[in-house]
Amino acid sequence: MKLIDLTQTFNEATGVFPGDTKTKFDLDACFEDDGYTNYSVTASLHTGTNVEVPMHLSSDERFISNFPIDRFIGRGVMIDVRNQKEIGYKPDYELLVNQGDVVVFYTGFDERRGEKAYFEDHPVFTEELAMFLVEKQIKMVGMDIPSPDLEPYYVHNILMDADIMILENLNNLDSLRYHKDFIISAVPLKIESEASPVRAYAVLK
Template sequence: MCHACVMDRVKQGMLSRRHLFTGAAALGAASVASGLISARPALAQSSGRVVDLTHAYDETFPTFDGVPGITKEWAVKFEESGYQLWKLTIFEHTGTHIDAPLHFSADGASVDELEPQQLMAPLCVLDITAKAAQDPNATVEPEDIEAWVSANGDIPAGACVAMHSGWAAKLGTPEFRGTPDGALAFPGFSKAATDMLAGLNVASIAVDTLSLDPGNSQDFAVHFSWLPGGRFGIECVAGLDQLPAAGATVFIGAPKHTGGTGGPARVMAVV
């Protein structure tokens, strides 16, 4: 989600949560190590097929607040100088991008502080396309996680759990962002689900929509609980329909600007 329309809410909700990170750091280290161990055999058994989970984006790409997330202008033109480059102005939370813990906490880890081991993880894909087709604000619930585990086995510690709602196919239409009257409407995670995933030592979650929370959320409960716990999220993911429910390994090309609350990312999966 982007900055402008929730800034006041974020400022009001931001409290120092340093004590949360003390416990999360020890738990997170174990989760990261376990996730990395789980990813290695999956890679060894993979076909080597790479799926790009990243949308290309420009100033027309939908954003949470409706403000263009990127603008560009020529800084140097080839015909004038023999080489060329753009000057880019980018908001961090646009396109396929990372939400770092610092995004919704006063003193959480910034995007450059994410452990490299967290950026390669087993990928678990939860398919909620059927209920998302009936309800644009559908959410991943604990029973969806339980159904996934029943069908695929335990979710590895350190994993990235992705919500496949079918929303990526709506990109380029007004429905990707919301309803004809301008209301935000898209699927996301429920807090009950992310609380369960936190208990399973999952390191990150991903969505194929504009926000970890559903479009009709008024309290951003997932952002305010998941991110300050030392975990991160990925929004506006593409290509989940090309992946199995289990067995893929995700590579998250997080940006590394100092003190960043997140930023555009190149995300890929190996199957």
């Protein structure tokens, strides 16, 4: 079994969405002085590779901890959309995507991570593409950008109204380009919140 890590490293240098809490790691105890090491962290739950559930942008009261683990694991489908500013529906996707899939879009825009443009000028999904994913009844959609859209977040709402999880800030998708048969897992913490950092990875068959 071969695994491919698709997760950004989570530290104080990890970029945060404009307006979100900046990440801060505090060393509360160190082995040399206290006989053990203990860190505490202040951060937005949307920092780095994370998954969101409908509570994020609606009155839905279900925490991410209310969803079963299998909602965050499924047959992976990667769609190469590099160099596309607007990511839209294509008829070719009909045969690629099936019910229950985890569909990830490889934009290549993660190369701009660390730049202002990464959060403010990233590629966006069309509403038509979002509706297609809803019709296909996928489990989760992932991407190597911080969001599938910009304000007023119509794409977010279309997906979340259909209980489709949104997996953001993926890393290393280039490593999946030549693989067709894999599982993607991005299981969140069992936390009472609208989002959670995840360790996303692909399991090659």
